[in-house]
Each structure stands twice: as structure tokens, then as C-alpha cells.
Amino acid sequence: MKKLVNALAIALALAGIAGSVQAADYKPRIIRFGYGLAEDSNQGRAVKFFAEDLAKRTDGKMKAKGFASASLGSDTQMQNALIGGAQEMMVGSTATLVGIVKDFGVYDLPFLFNNEKEADAVLDGPFGQKLAAKLQEKGLVGLVYWENGFRNLTNTKRPVAKLEDLQGIKLRVMQNPVYIDMFNSFGANAVPLPFSELFTALETKTVDGQENPVNTIQSSKFYEVQKYLSLTKHVYSPWIVLASKKWWDGLSADEKKVIQEAAVASREFERKDSREAAIKAVDFLKQKGMQVTVVSDTELARMREKAKPAFDKFSAEGGADLIKELQGEITKVRK
Ligand code: TK8
Secondary structure: OHHHHHHHHHHHHHHHHHHHHHOOOOOOEEEEEEEOOOOOOHHHHHHHHHHHHHHHHOOOOEEEEEEOOOOOOOHHHHHHHHHHOOOOEEEEEOHHHOOOOHHHHHHHOOOOOOOHHHHHHHHHOHHHHHHHHOOHHHOEEEEEEEEEEEOEEEEOOOOOOOHHHHOOOEEEEOOOHHHHHHHHHOOOEEEEOOHHHHHHHHHOOOOOEEEEOHHHHHHOOHHHOOOEEEEOOOOEEEEEEEEEHHHHOOOOHHHHHHHHHHHHHHHHHHHHHHHHHHHHHHHHHHHOOOEEEEOOHHHHHHHHHHOHHHHHHHHHHHHHHHHHHHHHHHHHHHO
């Protein structure tokens, strides 16, 4: 009996040691997590989810603090802060990364994805991961893609139902050559501006219009300064959650793992939340007085044809194989 008790005691002690060895290595950390949209947006809700999830997984040791409305800077300013190690995390458009990794422009070519399911499969699959991995040598860690969404046009001049209606409209686009080429070939005057300057530019009529997913048109209150909404869905726009590589390299393996897990959980939350919100957004915008135009498939096909120079230029500048690869991945999902 005594032997048995001893053996049990030893077993318990060993289990105790094993337990303490296994306890995850989390240090108290404050993570500044910047983003461009309002706190009350699909982006803001997902950052909040990430922060809560990470705190839960680490017993409150790792604290992410969200900074909304570009209060830490525009997308490109935050990217540079991450590279320099002055900020830990952010989420923003992949489109604004083209100054760092040119290949990201491939996602901005119009009418590639037919639906969200195709986008999820390609972004979470080898193609999306390969592109994200290219950020490492530039000082950024690409953790997960979130959904920004299919982009639609708004403006104050006139309802846009066909290409000709875009003629001469001064349209804010993201700071990305694919967008500039695309909208110029549609007949608009593309004006690249950071998102953080967009509301004021619309309000002061520096530009006549812009293009963004309906969720953003709602959460950024563009309906206050824009009359016409055209459902063009011309580009599926991803967001990417980024970490500073400088900072990341100083984390323990457990810390990296738990951040990655929380990032994946936030992705699942964000996509579901964004899709639910998008279904309601069009009605909300109508109630706010926006006039909504559904663009016909024939007109969308004309737009796709007109956008050919953007594809050609991206190809000529070394992106031909990348376009083929992406289209190949989409075809695989479509089957
Ligand atoms: C937010 C931007 C925004 C994007 C844009 O910082 O700039 O129009 O769609 O989501 O990244």
C-alpha cells in the first residue's frame, strides 16, 4: 500500500513538472493594432474580436489595442511603421502593398473572382500564402486575409449604368497603378488618394466619386456625401492582417503560434460578419437616400473588355505568369 502511495506521489510530481514545462511562454505584451476604418465597421468589429480572442487564449497576458480611423496613419504609413518596428500590427488593403511587393497588384485586376467562395479558396490556399510569404524579406509578416469585399462605385454626378456614364468623373482610387489604369481606361479621371483623406475629398468635392464595398460606404458614412451607387462588383478586394517582422522575430514560438491562432479565428469571424452586413447594407444605403443602379451583365462584360490594358500592362511588367497562375487557381475552385 505504502509503495502504491509513493508511486502515485511520484507520478503526480512528475505530472506537475511536465505541466509547468508545458505552460506556454507568453510575456505580458501590448500590441498596437491599427486600421483605417471606423471602430463601428466590419474592420473594427474584427479587430475587437481578435483582441478578445487573444486575451482569452493567453489569460490576458497579450493585449491587442485597436486604433481605428487611421489614427496611427494611412495604410502605407502603418506599413512603414511596422517595417521599422514602431508599431506591431495592422490590417489594410492588399492593394496598398504594391509599393513593397508589386505582385499584390494581381488581386486588383478586375472581374477575376465570381464569388467569395472562390476568393477564400485562393487566398487561403497556396497562391495566397505564397504572395503573403513574399512580405517577409521586406519586414512584414502576412498572417491572414480578411474580406474587404467586392467593390462598387459611388458618385455625385449621375447614375452610372454603363461605361459612358463614367466619362470625366473624378474618381478617387487606391494608390495602386492597376486601379489608376483601369479607371482611366473606363473614361474616368482616376485620382489616387489614401483612404484616410477620402471623406474630406468627397465632402469638399475634390473628387466626384469613389469605389469601395457597400459595408465601407455604410460605415464611413459616404452616403452623406454621395448620391449614386452602382453595383458593379468590379474587383474583389482582400484585407491582409500584418505584423511587424522586427517585432515578430522577438516573440517566443508559443506567442507566434497563439497570435496565428487568434488571427485565423478572427478571419472566420470577419468573413461571416462582413457577409451578413453586406446583405443589409444596400437597403440601409437606400434608406439614407442613395439611388442604386444595378449594372447589367452586358455592361459588366464591356467593362471587363475595356480593362484589358490594365491586364496587358501588368503582364508586360513581369506579371504575366502570376496572372496565369491566379486564373489557374480560380479555375480549379470553379470546377
Ligand atoms: C482602409 C482601406 C480601405 C480600402 C480603400 O484603410 O482604401 O479604399 O478599401 O479598406 O484599406
